[in-house]
Amino acid sequence: MIVSCVVRRVAACATVSLLFLPAPAAAAQAPRRGEPMPPQATAAIDPSVLHRSGTQVRLPPGAEAPPELSARSWLVADARSGDVLAAHDAHRRLPPASTLKALFALATLPRLAPDTLHTVEESELRGVGAGSSLVGVKEDVTYRVADLWLGVFLSSGNDAVRVLAGLNGGWEETVRQMRETARELGAHDTEVVSPDGYDAPGQVSSAYDLAVFGRAGLQNADFVRYCGTPYAKFPADGWSFGIRNTNRLLTGADGVARYPGLIGVKNGYTSGAGHTLIAAARQGGRTLVATVMNPREGGAYAVYEEARALLDWGFEAGRRARPVGSLLPHRTPVTPVTPSVPAATEAAVPVSARPGPQRAAAAAVDGDDTGSGAGMLLPLTFIGSACVAAATLWVVRRRVPR
Template identity: 50%
Template sequence: MPTRRQKFAHLFAAVAAVLPVLLAAPGAVAAPGQPPPQTTAAIGGERLGLSGVQVSPLAGAPALPGDLTGQSWIVSDATTGDVLAASNPHLRLAPASTLKILFADTVLPKFDRNAVHKVTDEEITGIGAGSSLVGIKENLEYRVEDLWRGVFLSSGNDAVHVLAHMNGGVPQTVTEMQARADALQARDTRVVSPDGYDMDGQVSSAYDLSLFARAGLRNPDFRMYCATRDAMFPGAVDRNTGQRGSFGIANTDRLLGKYPGLIGVKNGFTTNAGSTFVGAAERNGRTLLVTVMHPTTYQKVYDETAALLDWGFAAAGKVQPVGRLVDELPPSGTPTGQAGGTAGAPEPPPHPAATTGPAAAPTITAEDDGLGLGGWLAVALVLAAAGYGALVLRRHRRTGG
């Protein structure tokens, strides 16, 4: 029969054997501001999972713009999906209002733009303090197209919340947005609020935002709204005349109408998140997408986007792609390679579960603590083994055995 000392040695040997397996267990997800764990190939290509600038110039290729301060950026061809250059494109950062691109991509196809909706009090309550608003009033009717102009031009969180309630409520919309992100293989994105308002755990990446924009631009209404520079928005009813007024709204995208060929897409800014911007432009039959996240100043997000668009158009055909924007996954039951599937591509890594809605209190999960479930199990085993060892040693001293 083995002695206590031998049993103790066997226990530690067992822990040592399973420790590497547990620490390598899947499910660990990077915290905001960190790249995703490299347990599998990065979505879009191995080089897109590397840190720093990735570019493969050929003869005659122009140099990348100098003094780029964005923590993360990517230049891609919206048609082919080729990534021409990138820097930390999978870095998970707060998206601010650029998350409204995913909101529009999810909800926009559901409602006729000529439909009319009467706004209730509930639909415009619970909006985050300091949110950008288009100025929607309760008990008034709005056409769906007016609400979308409020989303795209004024980045109105009130317009987002009204449309989300029309879609079944904020929690339902958050769930659908997360499902849409998963279908687009946007594995860096975790949705907590539909409007991009700063919320604990809400992150996306330059790569994912480019996926959302590429998908959205295939919808003619999305393309129309994001390219609209100004519009009239329905106002309140005049108490004296009984007539309903209107007021002008302008697109907050500072490049729209200034950068040649700019289609638009979406800008974002919050105090906590910093600046984010996704811009698309057309030139000589080519459409390029540029996403810049978190440069050093608000204005730089526009300056650096314009500089990267200039570079992209000049570099087209003179650089080897360093990756690609992946296609949407096929619907369940559709053979791989059809309906936008990527034939022969490996299955993407698992994504953290979607939250139930912005009202839920933040919870600590395996993806938040940095160790992952396997890491915590390993720690528990080590502690258990240490405790058992201490007990054996105490008994050993007492008995002299």
């Protein structure tokens, strides 16, 4: 009798209390995996799409597909928004060659004043890899830091990289800074061993990461000036000699036609990496960045023609493409989607039905859960406890006089 009375009063208290609880907020609808968000929210595009193998592109019916290239990996993106228009094996880790010098510049440029004068010592040129590209830095010659940067961007001079790295705190310190800069930019495929891009065990990057570096470089005025300089004079001992940018899309050398509106950035080649390129161009108020890694057909200059084809497509048919990814930074590396599982399957499962770890991860991505059913559990607990206490006290007070 006493128990049934207590139960009835607790239920009544809980019912009355629930009538005055605010209704839980509607759960935010997460985008389906691979489904692009509106342009103003493209950073929320599912980054795992670009981890899939093969070519990724989203086009309306009748739109021209991106060109078929021989490169192992490539990507083209809008440099302003970071929207990736199309890509092929975007996160495939490959040796980057001298395109890694773009990351070297991002990490080091802000730390060295361009007008600083420095007289090179013989010890600073030790360790340059055999067969490296050189601009011609000599010991006992005084250089401006700006001259050395021209040697890096135009001649891909590993000797200039050695001197600048020494001024920056040393080789290992520069490696550390480059790794840190890559992580800050969300470039998680890149492992830096040698700042000049010289082949080294474990040194890799990706078409995605190189595009991230190219886009970040376009926001630095010094970077843009150096990477877009076709010709310059390089100091010698009391005289100077001419150097030419090895990016043929910029200079039109060796039978490669100049690309209209090309801003520049960086090319590279090693025996291990093959030919690699980061190219940025501006046409009609739009700026695109394209990356090409290791073409397997077409000879030494195929990397330029394949980049040209990507840029042409991006400026024309690419206007109609819906983004398949974003160059904006993500906090952590992304685990590729298992090809055998449909991309939309996980997103279609309600968060409450997922296993514990996935549910926690979903909550972290969706952000604040204030107003959700879980958020109401604590107030209900207090209300129920109060009702039980009140009912118990009422029963005890009625039994004491008896």
